[in-house]
Amino acid sequence: MSTLRLVHLYPDLMSVYGDRGNVLTLVRRAQWRGIAIEVSQLTVGDTLDPREADLIFFGGGQDREQEVVSPDFLRQKGAAVCEAVAGGAALLSVCGGYQLLGQSYTTVDGQELPGAGLFEVRSVPGPKRHIGNVLIETNLDGQRRTLVGFENHSGRTYLGPGVQPLGRALVGAGNNGEDHTEGAVYEGAIGSYLHGSLLPKNPWLADRLLARALSHRRGEAVELAPLDDRLEEDAHEAVAARIRGAGGRVKSGAW
Ligand code: GLN
Secondary structure, three states: OOOEEEEEEOOOOOOOOOOHHHHHHHHHHHHOOOOOEEEEEEOOOOOOOHHHOOEEEEOOOOHHHHHHHHHHHHHHHHHHHHHHHHOOOEEEEEOHHHHHOOOEEEOOOOOEEEOOOOOOEEEEEEEEEEEEEEEEEEOHHHOOEEEEEEEEEEEEEEEOOOOEOOEEEEEOOOOOOOOOEEOEEEOOEEEEOOEOOOOOOOHHHHHHHHHHHHHHHHOOOOOOOOOOOHHHHHHHHHHHHHHHHOOOOOOOOOO
16 A cells, blocks of 8 residues: 655744644544555755645744745745645645745735745735634535634735635634635645644544545545544534633624
């Protein structure tokens, strides 16, 4: 059985608020099922071979790190990421990584960093920093589910016409604090503002990424064996209850 290849982009520069935990979760959930998985950590100066990536993770960072990463990312890795996703690879990007995968990100100092254009979104600085716990409702694959996480960003992301958000922010700002959208989805790629780490307490999302990555590796649709997720589900419910109970205004309405 072939080994699943996970590429972790800029772990030394883009890994704030527990983002590295997403990689640990993906690795563990693969191993618990007996799936061999190998992690390549790529940073400034490294080359990304799009054929060698089944799953890509790109975490968050502050403007300073994004300014360092941006020119390197655009030199080769950005196009390689787009090629890998076009070929069926899975991807998760969080906050700063999500912003750099859009069309552009403008820093608080007004510097416009061009993005890889994987997501048709633009991010601009806002006057207020959005910090706090977030509860979102998603409707991926026709299933209504919730995600919990933590956001800390001043960038505001606006989706282009027809771009599918990851979900609707019930509590928290999400993409921009105005239209209640959170994150973006394009093919097997997901962008989100949710740190936390995101995946340990949202195990279904980890498995959605893993299933896609494994299907890419094996060249056929793969269904993952279920795991005993009682602890993870309890963690999810505890955080969701805390967010709802902490005076977080739960928004309602259609989306
Ligand atoms: N620098 C970006 C912002 O503040 C991203 C921050 C982050 O990744 N947490 O919007």
